Amino acid sequence: xxxxxxxxxxxxxxxxSGGFPEKMVLLDLETxxxxxxxxxxxxxxxxxxxxxxxxxxxxxxxxxETVLPPFIQKLTGIAPSMLRGxxxxxxxxxxxLTYLNDRTLVAxxxxxxxxxxxxxxxxxxxxYNAKPLCSVKFSRSLYPQFKRHGLDQIIKRFQLPIENRHRxxxxxxxxxRFFLKSSALFSDEEIGATxxxxxxxxxxxxxxxxxxxxxxxxxxGVYYFYDANGALLYVGKSIHIRNRVMSHFSQDHxxxxxxxxxxxxxxxxxxxxxxxxGAQIRESNQIKALxxxxxxxxxxxxxxxxxxCDEDRNGYQRxxxxxxxxxxxxxxxxxxxxxxxxxxxxxxxxxxxHYFLCHKLLGLESSTATTSVATNQKPCFRxxxxxxxxxxxxxxxxxxxxxxxxxxxxxxxxxxxPYPGPILIEERDMQEPEHVAFxxxxxxxxxxxxxxxxxxxxxxxxxxxARQSIGAGMSADLTAxxxxxxxxxxxxxxxxxxxxxxxxxxxxxxxxxxMKMNNLKVWPLTxx
Numbered sequence: 001x002x003x004x005x006x007x008x009x010x011x012x013x014x015x016x017s018g019g020f021p022e023k024m025v026l027l028d029l030e031t032x033x034x035x036x037x038x039x040x041x042x043x044x045x046x047x048x049x050x051x052x053x054x055x056x057x058x059x060x061x062x063x064x065e066t067v068l069p070p071f072i073q074k075l076t077g078i079a080p081s082m083l084r085g086x087x088x089x090x091x092x093x094x095x096x097l098t099y100l101n102d103r104t105l106v107a108x109x110x111x112x113x114x115x116x117x118x119x120x121x122x123x124x125x126x127x128y129n130a131k132p133l134c135s136v137k138f139s140r141s142l143y144p145q146f147k148r149h150g151l152d153q154i155i156k157r158f159q160l161p162i163e164n165r166h167r168x169x170x171x172x173x174x175x176x177r178f179f180l181k182s183s184a185l186f187s188d189e190e191i192g193a194t195x196x197x198x199x200x201x202x203x204x205x206x207x208x209x210x211x212x213x214x215x216x217x218x219x220x221g222v223y224y225f226y227d228a229n230g231a232l233l234y235v236g237k238s239i240h241i242r243n244r245v246m247s248h249f250s251q252d253h254x255x256x257x258x259x260x261x262x263x264x265x266x267x268x269x270x271x272x273x274x275x276x277x278g279a280q281i282r283e284s285n286q287i288k289a290l291x292x293x294x295x296x297x298x299x300x301x302x303x304x305x306x307x308x309c310d311e312d313r314n315g316y317q318r319x320x321x322x323x324x325x326x327x328x329x330x331x332x333x334x335x336x337x338x339x340x341x342x343x344x345x346x347x348x349x350x351x352x353x354h355y356f357l358c359h360k361l362l363g364l365e366s367s368t369a370t371t372s373v374a375t376n377q378k379p380c381f382r383x384x385x386x387x388x389x390x391x392x393x394x395x396x397x398x399x400x401x402x403x404x405x406x407x408x409x410x411x412x413x414x415x416x417x418p419y420p421g422p423i424l425i426e427e428r429d430m431q432e433p434e435h436v437a438f439x440x441x442x443x444x445x446x447x448x449x450x451x452x453x454x455x456x457x458x459x460x461x462x463x464x465x466a467r468q469s470i471g472a473g474m475s476a477d478l479t480a481x482x483x484x485x486x487x488x489x490x491x492x493x494x495x496x497x498x499x500x501x502x503x504x505x506x507x508x509x510x511x512x513x514x515m516k517m518n519n520l521k522v523w524p525l526t527x528x
Contacts, residue, residue, distance in 0.1 A: 015052030016176075017183035019191030021104040021133065021199075024049040026179075028171040029113050030076050032064050036115035040064035041089060042078060045168025047176055048099055052183075054176065058099060059169040061086035076166045090124045100130070104199070108151050108175055110134035131199055135175050141194045141240045142182060144219055145275075145430035145519060154178050185514060190238065193247035204249060207266040216242040219429070221272040222282045225292075228266040232292045237283035239276045257294055274429040275518035277508050278437050281446065284500045304499065305344050307335040309409065315398035316391055317405040318361050321345060335412035337499060355408040358382065358401070360392040415506050417443045422461060422525040430519050440525070444505055445496040457528060464524035 027046040033039035041062045048056040061078075063086045073079055100117075107113035110132035121128040139149040146157065151174055155162060158181045164170040182191065204210060207228060216223070221241050225234040238244030245268060248261070273279045287295045304324040312318050321344045324337070338344040348362055359365035360380045379395070382388040391401040422442035429435040440447035440459055448459050456462060508514050509522075 012180050013183050015183075016049065016179050017186070017188050017191045018052065019186075019188040019193075020049075020052065020179065020183075020195060022051055023103040024106050024133070025099050025103045026106045026172045026175045027113055028107060028168045028175070029116050030072075030078060030166065030168050031116055032066060032068060032072055034112070036112070036119045039116075040066055041116055041120055042068065042072075042083060043076070043168040044092070044096065045170070045172045046099055047172050048103070049176070056099075057169060058095075060092050060095075062092060063088050077164065078167075089120045093121065093124055093126060097126075097128075100128070105130045105132040106135060106175060107132060108135045108171070110136075133195060133198055135178065137198050138182075138194060139178070141197070141218075141243050142186060142190070143517070144240065145517070151175075185517065186239070190244070193238065193244045194240065196247040197243035205262045205265045207264070208268070212268045213242070213245070216245055216268065216270060217272055218242050219272055219431070220274070220276050220279045221270055222279055222286060223268060223270040225261060225265050225294075226267040226269070227264040230267075232290055233261055233264060234294045235283060235286050235290065235292045237279040239279065241270050241272075261294055272435070274427040274432075274435050274437050275520065277425070277504070277518055277520060278427050278439075278449075280504045281439070281449075281501060284498070284504065305338045305341050306414075307344065307348070307409065307412065309335065309405070311398075311402075312361075314394075315402075316361055317398075317402045318363070319348060319405070319409075320363055321348070334414060335409045337414070337502070339499065351408040352382075353387070355404045356387060356389055357404060357408060358388045358391045361401075415444075415510065418509065419522070419524065421464075422447070422527075424456065424461075424463070424523040424525055426521040426523065428519050428521075441505060442525075444502045446498065446501045446505070447496070456525070460527055461525040462528040464526045 025046050025048055027044070029041050029045075030043040031039050031041050042064050043059070043061050045059045046057070047054050048058070061083055063083055065088065068078070068080050068083065105114065105117075111134070114130065114132045118128055136149050139146075139154060143149070143157075146153070151171060152165075154160070155165075155174055158178065160174055160177050160181075162170055162174055204213065218240055220237075220239045222235060222237045223241050223245055224232060225236075227233055236244060248258070271282065273282060305321055306324055308320045308322050309317050310320070321338075321341050324334075336344065336347070338347070345364070349364065351357060352359060352362055352364065358380055359382050365380050365382075378393060379390060380388055380392040383390050383392060383395075389396040389401070391398070422440065425439040425441060427437045427439065438450040438453060438456075440450065440456070440461060448455075450456065450459075508518070508520065515522075
């Protein structure tokens, strides 16, 4: 799959990851105390989420029919006067149920909020039951490197702006913003696996022993599925191995491959890595080396394709798909890396739909590139459907059309190697600092994984500054970046270049927030 290149900071998406439940209610309650069977709700705030978007926000004070303790007033800023005239819970129950029904309830420390809802509904004769998704447990699963997962810690971790902490709607908004941040940092698959593991209690495959599950760690790494004869079925990776493995058994097996794995799986093995970076690299390399039966066939691509952009005689940008030219010095005119012309063509069709680009100028519809606009006034088929603004027959100026072409290709600009030379990536587990790995990388090529820093010399490298000490709590200051003359494009020029590894390295090395979250440090190297 062709991936967008990331900017220097992780962009926050506008919608939540597709890995979250399709329909959710993000809810927070303020109460008179902490005991659901005794204390009462004083405020409800919720966000209705469908297909990743906020459809509605709703907030209501609730008359608790009891005294509001002073410490609750101080904590929430809610005064008794604000509750006078507020509806009873029985008066908002019907409205609340319309929001809750047929949607996944999400709350931070869900046991607290769910307990209060059940008891309030029970007092008015309504039985309310749900399987809530707890955003505290979600945070623990995806961010095991952090010890605390309260809402205050999450707000601080991601620097989320909030006006009224301990007010129901504001706190519910924080859950949504936390989920948005997580959507930028993790794949749909990873988020989906985490949600599935928290929402379901799956049955184990018939041939698998429960002891295999008990030994799985709640940390990053790679896992291996074997059948009863020891044949390798599948290799996967995760930042939380146990949750990801269990998610394989939570699915409905609508994919026949999933059902086949489930029926054959008899043994699970795993390798821990200090962070998500090591897990992704190890998975990619192992799939190519071991050829598991049910993995998508990853192989080292020997020939790659990209877009070449040139102006025609009328000033319009035309995009062509061509094989990568090794050591090309015209990277400014080339965009993207693809495994095949078909993959590149499929992606350009999507860009054409999104940016209203002309199929003739993109080479997707027959046209003569040298024909002048004046002698070829016939519009393309998409122009008749109002999906092309008329660049093909002179109805749109080259300037306007080319501006949209530039916008479409912006995220496909090839990344330059952002360091003066080779680097050593230090990958250290936050919870187990003694668990560390080192990765030697140069110009997007993965050279080697080391367990001992002394092994650097066996690969012909040494630390650029002999005074540096790995593990001293700081890394070299490479934030300023190298001189432009030191930068090299991503265009592959030797057998070491691996497209999958390149995508992985780009996702991490150009994203300061992802580097920090995974406790990664970079050290410059020189040849020895």
